[in-house]
Amino acid sequence: MTKKIIEIKNLSKNFVNNGSKITVLRNINLKIETGKVIAILGPSGSGKSTFLHLISLLDAPTNGKIFIFGKSITDINDEEKNKLIREDISIIFQNNNLLSDFTALENVAMPLIIRDEKYKKSILIAEKFLKKVNLGHRLNHFPSDLSGGEQQRVAIARALIAETKIILADEPTGNLDNKNAKDIFSYFLKLREKNKIILIATHNRELAKKADYALSISDGDIKRANV
Ligand SMILES: Nc1ncnc2c1ncn2[C@@H]1O[C@H](COP(=O)(O)OP(=O)(O)OP(=O)(O)O)[C@@H](O)[C@H]1O
Numbered sequence: 124m125t126k127k128i129i130e131i132k133n134l135s136k137n138f139v140n141n142g143s144k145i146t147v148l149r150n151i152n153l154k155i156e157t158g159k160v161i162a163i164l165g166p167s168g169s170g171k172s173t174f175l176h177l178i179s180l181l182d183a184p185t186n187g188k189i190f191i192f193g194k195s196i197t198d199i200n201d202e203e204k205n206k207l208i209r210e211d212i213s214i215i216f217q218n219n220n221l222l223s224d225f226t227a228l229e230n231v232a233m234p235l236i237i238r239d240e241k242y243k244k245s246i247l248i249a250e251k252f253l254k255k256v257n258l259g260h261r262l263n264h265f266p267s268d269l270s271g272g273e274q275q276r277v278a279i280a281r282a283l284i285a286e287t288k289i290i291l292a293d294e295p296t297g298n299l300d301n302k303n304a305k306d307i308f309s310y311f312l313k314l315r316e317k318n319k320i321i322l323i324a325t326h327n328r329e330l331a332k333k334a335d336y337a338l339s340i341s342d343g344d345i346k347r348a349n350v
């Protein structure tokens with residue numbers, strides 16, 4: 124069995140804005156193996172979020188294909204797509220995307236509840252994951268009553284609880300202090316043992332150095348980068 128679970132072929136992504144075309148990604152070819160933490164670097168506006176959104180199936184390429192577990196995600200039907208999103212891919216959004224009417228515990232439990240796990244059991248597991256991100260003391264807070272960094276840690280716990288093979292993290296430590304950023308990053312590094320793929324878009328070079336390797340997006344191209 125191949126260890127490469129994400130394969131990208133001739134991938135391009137354009138946006139059209141006010142009639143003018145923006146080419147964000149141009150003819151990208153890439154293979155990503157399991158058991159790796161990979162930092163995605165590049166200046167603001169270079170396409171890091173766009174790249175993660177394409178892999179997470181939130182957006183579709185203009186050209187080219189993305190294969191996950193050997194299947195082209197542009198060619199599978201909606202049912203297969205939803206299954207992939209529910210079971211195999213987690214994304215931590217740059218802006219958190221927490222549900223404002225639900226507590227921290229309920230937000231974190233949501234991926235399990237969506238999979239038809241029992242509510243009580245999901246909440247108990249959510250508590251465990253909130254403790255892992257140092258939020259055991261904020262379980263019943265609503266997002267609006269949490270600091271930016273705390274909200275970010277809730278979003279991280281929500282992605283981790285799903286235990287998916289692929290974790291896409293879009294600047295997950297952007298709002299965090301040094302200690303919490305390091306703790307979260309160490310946790311991502313530990314997940315390598317579970318043979319996951321972890322892609323982390325970040326502006327933090329210190330953390331990127333700890334990744335297995337870094338990719339840098341620049342002028343539509345993605346290349347291996349030295350950090
Ligand atoms: N829906 C859209 N319509 C038009 N242009 C878009 C759209 N989404 C993104 N862009 C443009 O694509 C480029 C890449 O955006 P993206 O959000 O991927 O950058 P990024 O590398 O994540 O930046 P940052 O570090 O600031 O988060 C930007 O120039 C942005 O303005």
Ligand SMILES: [Mg+2]
Nearest residue numbers: 171172217293
């Ligand atoms: Mg971004």
